[in-house]
Structures are given as structure tokens and as C-alpha cells.
Amino acid sequence: VGGATLSGVAKGAGMIEPNMATMLSYLFTDAALPAPALQEMLRRAVTQSFNRISVDTDTSTSDTVVVLANGHAGPVHAAAFEQALTEAATYLAQEIARDGEGATKLIDLEVREAPSPEAALRIAKSIVNSPLVKTSIYGADPNWGRFVMAVGKVFEHPIPLDRLSIHFGGAAENLTISAASQNADLLRRISEYLKRDEVHIQVRLGSGLHAERVWGCDLTEGYVKENAYYTT
Amino acid sequence: VGGATLSGVAKGAGMIEPNMATMLSYLFTDAALPAPALQEMLRRAVTQSFNRISVDTDTSTSDTVVVLANGHAGPVHAAAFEQALTEAATYLAQEIARDGEGATKLIDLEVREAPSPEAALRIAKSIVNSPLVKTSIYGADPNWGRFVMAVGKVFEHPIPLDRLSIHFGGAAENLTISAASQNADLLRRISEYLKRDEVHIQVRLGSGLHAERVWGCDLTEGYVKENAYYTT
Numbered sequence: 001v002g003g004a005t006l007s008g009v010a011k012g013a014g015m016i017e018p019n020m021a022t023m024l025s026y027l028f029t030d031a032a033l034p035a036p037a038l039q040e041m042l043r044r045a046v047t048q049s050f051n052r053i054s055v056d057t058d059t060s061t062s063d064t065v066v067v068l069a070n071g072h073a074g075p076v077h078a079a080a081f082e083q084a085l086t087e088a089a090t091y092l093a094q095e096i097a098r099d100g101e102g103a104t105k106l107i108d109l110e111v112r113e114a115p116s117p118e119a120a121l122r123i124a125k126s127i128v129n130s131p132l133v134k135t136s137i138y139g140a141d142p143n144w145g146r147f148v149m150a151v152g153k154v155f156e157h158p159i160p161l162d163r164l165s166i167h168f169g170g171a172a173e174n175l176t177i178s179a180a181s182q183n184a185d186l187l188r189r190i191s192e193y194l195k196r197d198e199v200h201i202q203v204r205l206g207s208g209l210h211a212e213r214v215w216g217c218d219l220t221e222g223y224v225k226e227n228a229y230y231t232t
Numbered sequence: 233v234g235g236a237t238l239s240g241v242a243k244g245a246g247m248i249e250p251n252m253a254t255m256l257s258y259l260f261t262d263a264a265l266p267a268p269a270l271q272e273m274l275r276r277a278v279t280q281s282f283n284r285i286s287v288d289t290d291t292s293t294s295d296t297v298v299v300l301a302n303g304h305a306g307p308v309h310a311a312a313f314e315q316a317l318t319e320a321a322t323y324l325a326q327e328i329a330r331d332g333e334g335a336t337k338l339i340d341l342e343v344r345e346a347p348s349p350e351a352a353l354r355i356a357k358s359i360v361n362s363p364l365v366k367t368s369i370y371g372a373d374p375n376w377g378r379f380v381m382a383v384g385k386v387f388e389h390p391i392p393l394d395r396l397s398i399h400f401g402g403a404a405e406n407l408t409i410s411a412a413s414q415n416a417d418l419l420r421r422i423s424e425y426l427k428r429d430e431v432h433i434q435v436r437l438g439s440g441l442h443a444e445r446v447w448g449c450d451l452t453e454g455y456v457k458e459n460a461y462y463t464t
Contacts, residue, residue, distance in 0.1 A: 056363045056364065057289075057361075057362070057363060058362050058363060058364045058378075058381060058382070058385065059381070059384070059385035129289075130289070130290050131288045131289065131290060131363075131455070131459070132288065132290045132459055135455075135456055135459035135460040136459065136460065138456070138460045139459070139460030139461050141460065141461075146290075149290060149291070150290070152291070153290065153291035219456060220456055220460075221453040221456045221457065223363070223367075223456075224367055224370070224451060224452055224453045224455075224456060225453065227363070227364055227367035227368065227371070228367040228368065228370045228371030228373065228452075229371050229373075
């Protein structure tokens with residue numbers, strides 16, 4: 001970033017739905033930035049990154065994100081630095097979700113066309129935290145009804161479900177499912193897609209202009225084993 | 233109930249955190265009761281029973297509870313009938329939680345000494361829905377820190393944790409743990425207790441006079457298998 005370097009490391013596995021509470025993340029830079037400005041940048045970057053992941057809905061008592069700046073590289077352009085900080089934090093957050101206890105897949109989920117940012121985030125968290133959605137992705141089961149259920153159970157933000165569609169993968173895959181478009185061949189192709197170790201899913205609500213992105217992982221027997229039997 | 237009979241059946245396994253949305257429950261009686269009064273009794277009974285259980289936090293789109301009354305037994309004492317209805321609904325709700333997908337145990341959880349009924353219920357749901365609490369109970373792991381975590385993650389109702397204690401079993405077991413009372417023998421006895429197929433747990437918050445009771449089940453490899461591989 002303008003001659004300065006930004007590095008970061010992070011650790012996390014379970015008890016992960018951070019609200020800056022066992023996740024540890026350290027970021028290092030040689031940029032020269034006033035501490036209060038850096039703190040505010042970090043707060044905004046964390047909101048968009050670490051606070052957007054969930055391994056198991058459980059929130060640890062000791063999540064930590066720290067950024068250290070020694071100033072050796074001199075002053076930097078604040079906006080460019082903040083963008084680099086947000087990108088680094090997002091990368092680390094995704095890696096924590098990918099590395100979730102027992103996880104075999106990273107789930108990258110975007111909820112679009114929501115009536116408000118709050119509705120987009122609540123619904124995205126509801127989907128990425130749903131045990132039925134997480135197990136179906138683990139099993140590569142194209143069970144899109146579970147996504148609809150996870151949207152519908154957010155009673156605070158009722159969404160009419162007739163305009164809802166779900167998109168798996170990107171433009172290359174072209175896998176869009178809705179009540180109108182369901183057919184056996186499409187379901188088979190979605191199942192094939194879900195076998196990848198990183199799945200991109202976009203849920204379009206057809207109810208507004210707001211979007212939020214979150215990251216999670218599948219729920220497997222491995223999660224249960226790690227957490228039921230780890231002590232003696 | 234005063235000469236009248238009340239019978240009920242219920243079905244449920246997963247996608248269970250009812251808010252009267254795949255759970256089916258039918259109650260039958262020969263009591264003579266006006267339909268509007270019976271509807272109100274049922275609504276109150278459901279709030280205390282079916283809406284207090286969770287298998288997996290996922291809320292189905294089609295939970296159903298119906299009570300049918302043919303009047304053959306004639307009029308009944310309304311309060312006595314409502315009590316019988318609430319008891320029947322609570323029994324059926326507990327059986328659904330016990331029969332949860334992959335479940336090996338019924339968890340009967342009461343949160344006491346909460347500052348409000350809402351706080352008691354939100355915290356009770358947070359504990360009974362926590363994957364880390366559910367897997368630890370499956371593994372008979374006396375990991376009471378996970379209970380503390382599940383209390384602490386309810387940010388809407390902050391509870392000072394220094395007065396919190398957790399009670400496993402009843403007076404006969406006398407298994408009470410808190411930060412002050414933890415020791416290896418107690419942990420071993422709690423682990424023994426958690427091997428039962430029905431566990432009673434009371435979390436006392438030390439922050440008020442309100443209590444709520446909920447029912448749930450443990451989280452096992454069986455839940456993952458049933459929901460990841462059930463289709464072909």
C-alpha cells in the first residue's frame with residue numbers, strides 16, 4: 001500500500017460466530033498511521049470480515065483482532081490502506097471458516113435484493129447457520145427448500161417467497177433455481193457443483209436493493225466428533 | 233378431566249424449533265368446550281410446550297397442532313381442562329425432542345433467576361441450541377464453560393457471570409458447579425450423570441426472579457448422516 005506492507009495471521013476452528021469475542025487474528029504493518037484512525041479502520045474492516053463468518057453459531061468469550069503498526073514505511077493514503085486492511089481481514093476470515101472444525105467446504109453466501117442491510121445480514125446468517133443447509137451442502141444435496149426455510153424462519157424480516165431465486169456458482173455454471181425453474185437435470189448439476197471444496201451461493205430475495213455477504217462451512221460428523229470426544 | 237378424556241399424538245424429527253410452522257400434533261377430547269375458548273387454551277398450551285422445544289434451530293414451514301373436541305363427555309371445568317391440555321402438549325413436545333434426528337438424549341433445561349421472562353427464554357434457547365453444548369452432552373463432557381459461553385452470547389440480555397451456577401440432576405445427585413466449586417471429582421460425577429438418556433439441567437443466573445423451561449436433544453453424527461445423505 002503506497003510502499004507500506006500489511007501482513008496478517010489468524011487462528012480459529014470452533015466456537016466461531018465472532019462478535020469480537022477464541023478467534024485470534026494479528027495484523028502487522030509498517031505504515032505510519034495515527035492510532036485512533038487505525039482503530040476506526042480496523043473496526044470497519046472487522047465488521048465486513050471477521051464479524052461475517054460463522055462456523056457453529058457459538059460466540060467465543062475471547063475473540064481478538066489486533067493490528068500493529070510500527071510506522072517504518074512512513075505515511076500512507078488512508079483510504080487505500082483501509083481497503084488493503086479490509087481485504088486482508090476478509091481473506092483471513094474466509095480461511096477461518098474454511099478451516100472450521102470438521103469442515104470440508106467453504107461456503108461463500110451472498111443475500112441480495114433484501115429490503116434493508118439488517119434484513120440481508122439476518123437472513124444471510126440464518127442460512128449460513130442452518131444445520132439443515134450446512135448438512136445438505138456437506139452431502140451435495142441440491143435441497144433448495146432448506147434455503148427457503150432458512151429465509152422464512154427470520155420472523156423479524158418477512159420476505160414474500162414467490163420472487164426468491166437461488167444461484168449456485170458464477171456465470172460459467174449458470175445454475176439458477178426457483179419454484180418456476182426446478183427440474184431433475186438442474187438439480188443434478190447443482191449437486192455436482194456442491195461437491196467442490198468452495199461453493200458460491202447467491203440468494204436473491206426480489207424484495208429490495210440491499211446485499212450482504214457472509215462465510216461459513218458445512219456441518220459434518222467431524223464437527224460432532226471433535227466436540228463430543230475431545231476430552232477424556 | 234371431570235369425566236372427559238383427552239388423547240394426543242405427535243410426529244417430528246428434524247427442522248424442529250417450532251413457531252407453529254413439519255411437526256404434526258393432534259389432540260382429541262370428548263369434552264364439550266366452545267371452539268373460541270378451546271382455541272385460546274390451545275394457544276396458551278402451545279406457548280408453554282411445543283414452542284419450547286428445539287431439535288436443530290430450524291423452523292419448519294408446516295408445524296401443525298390441532299385439538300378436536302366432539303363434546304360427547306359434556307361440559308368440563310375449563311381451568312382443569314386447560315391444565316390437562318398443557319400437560320398433554322408438554323409430554324408430546326418432550327417426546328418429539330427425545331426423538332430428534334440422531335438424538336441419544338432428552339435435554340430438560342431450566343433457566344432460573346433471570347431478570348425477565350424474555351431473558352430467561354432467550355438464554356434457555358441459546359443454551360439448548362448451542363452446538364457446543366449439544367455435542368458436549370452427547371459426549372458426557374462436563375464442559376460447563378460452554379454453558380457460560382451460551383449465556384454470554386445473548387448480547388441483548390447481558391448477565392454478570394460471577395453469580396452463575398449450573399445444577400445437573402436433582403436433589404439426589406446434588407451436582408452444582410460454579411467458578412468457586414469446580415474440582416476434578418465433581419466434574420467426574422457430572423460426566424457420569426450426563427451418560428443418562430434424559431438429563432435435567434438448571435442454570436441459575438443470580439440476576440432476577442424469572443424462570444423458563446425448554447427441551448432439546450444432543451447433536452450427534454446421526455443427525456449429520458440423516459440430513460447429509462438422505463437423498464440419492
